[in-house]
Amino acid sequence: MTDTAQSFPKESTTSRPAGMRRKRSGIVARILPFALCAGALVLIIRHDPALLAWAKAWPKLIHPLLRMLLYLGVGLLVGLAVEGMGWAPMLARVVRPLMRFGNLRDESGAAFTAAFFSGTTANTMLMNYWQDGRITQQEMRLSYLVNTGLPVFLLHLPTTFFIVVPMTRTAGIIYLSINALAALLRTIAVLAWSRIQLSTSATATPQAETMPQSRKTTMQKVLDAFGKRFRRIITITAPVYFLMYALNQTGAFDYLRDAFSHWAVTGLLPVEAAGVVVFSVAAEFTSGIAAAGALLDAGTLTTQQIVLALILGTIVATPIRALRHQLPSHAGVFTPKLGLVMLLQSQFLRITSLLAVTWAYLALA
Template identity: 40%
Template sequence: MTLDLSWPVLWNGLFWPLIRLTFFISVGVFVGILIESLNWTRYAARLAAPLARRARLKDISAASFSMAFFSGITANNMLAEARERGELTERELILSNLFNSLPTYFLHLPTVFFIAAPFIGAAAGVYVSLTACAAVLRTLAITLSGRFLLPPLEEGCLPCRLDEMEEKRDRSSALQKTWKRFMKRLPKIITITAPIYVLFFFLRQLGLFSWLQGLMAGQVGVFSFLPPEALGIVGFHMAAEFTAGLAAAGALITDSQLTSPQVVLALLLGNVLSTPMRAFRHQFPYYAGIFKPRMALKLIVHNQLLRIVSIVVVGVAYAMFI
């Protein structure tokens, strides 16, 4: 396959997305450092204190969980900074990142629902509800895992420890400290994120990801528990994108060829099979700009494995009760 290096393709497929990605990562990193410098994490941590305490996660993990409702990049940067300072072990970092699955999901939930509703109507509510249940299940699993995998926290409640940590911060000095830390971290983000994104652009141009998705889509026939029409939804979901699967599902519901439960199961299956490749393609460049590349890969793998298991569990339970 020949490379298309025309200016519109380079601008729309490489330069502008890379500029936008770097900008939002930079803003997220700056905000995360500023929040820590002003000691505002103590207020964010209070919101997630009860759940974090049960998971034996530290104050910074609770603060990151709360921040993830607003910005996943900022939440991840808070964890990366804590890891660099030695405040989190590798295991605590992985569990804290997985712990953020619920707020990260709810950050994108309105978009998913309002895209799906025009295509599949009431089935959109069922699909979104099931994926939300899977997100809750993941958080509960991490909370339970933390009690077995992490040591007990220090004595005293989280708000009490935060009160002991309270200290007045001079805002001007906090801004100077933030800017200094930001300028030290920014080159690392650019020198890691940009080359990876460029590599992925050329791999996409060469058709590697389309080939892999097509290869996976060709294997949907093994899922004989769904009617052939539903397998078409799975194939579109994998070979193209979520919207393509929704368009196919909407057409089949309109023609009464599939019931709503069959459409929901097909979309769940497409989600399980297609998301890992897309997650690696889209998340790895920015994860590698925040964490070290090896850790970025490890976090993505853990996230996708947990996500797949949770959706399969919810999907099987739904299939048994419909």
């Protein structure tokens, strides 16, 4: 009698809250896409209903969204294939000493290596590993921050180098060097923090003994997992992207960009010259670099002022671009709340590291 009385409350207090949390999260997951779409529709209808017409919606909403979903699908499929085919240990072996320094598992090492080729693939791998219970949420978040440092910079370096350097020459080299040093600083700092936060035992991932499977069976499991997870990504990514489209078309991001640009330029650089660079970089990267090159050739700004203007333009533009272009994919690959938090954390680290390295450059110049 006593044993029964003691065991009954113990079972009910542990299982019921967990079940309620799962039920609540399931309800939110079903309602959220409709709420996001409804919010986007309200914004567009109040601003300009013609934005929903095919002539405007196709080039600015539907086509970019389909392209994003295509990239997400490819990244998810590659990530699942790497895991399913057993290629993850091979990728992890390349960076295992670096991961050991941060007390990160081989799964994080595999995602880190993949990040040099595709950020989407790396993110989907981390999310898959967390959902499968192979890494903790804390390790997933720390690994994501590590991946947004040097791997992301080197991934985009070939494109940015041949745009920046020919137009701005020495100033462009200094600008890219500051970004490279900031990315390296972020990676090292997060690895050092990860070493403190994660226990040493986290590096030793227990490998369960599994029966060998045929390639056909493995691919079928990969495709089944892809179909299930890609449907979930679409139901979150598409509504978030629709909301970002509505905010962009109603001028919300333009307002933020202009406000931050004025704040960044005031008291630091000549508004007549540097303002053009900052506004251009905030609006579109290539045009900003072209404006910087023109001002440099005209002698309006010195090399140091061009570097500072480009850095300020990057600081102004990057968080807004991240919300517009990365938030939908992050919300789909991770969860809306987790994706937003991780994206904001990465942008905070990027801005902080850029400011630190730029301050050192100005002190030494």
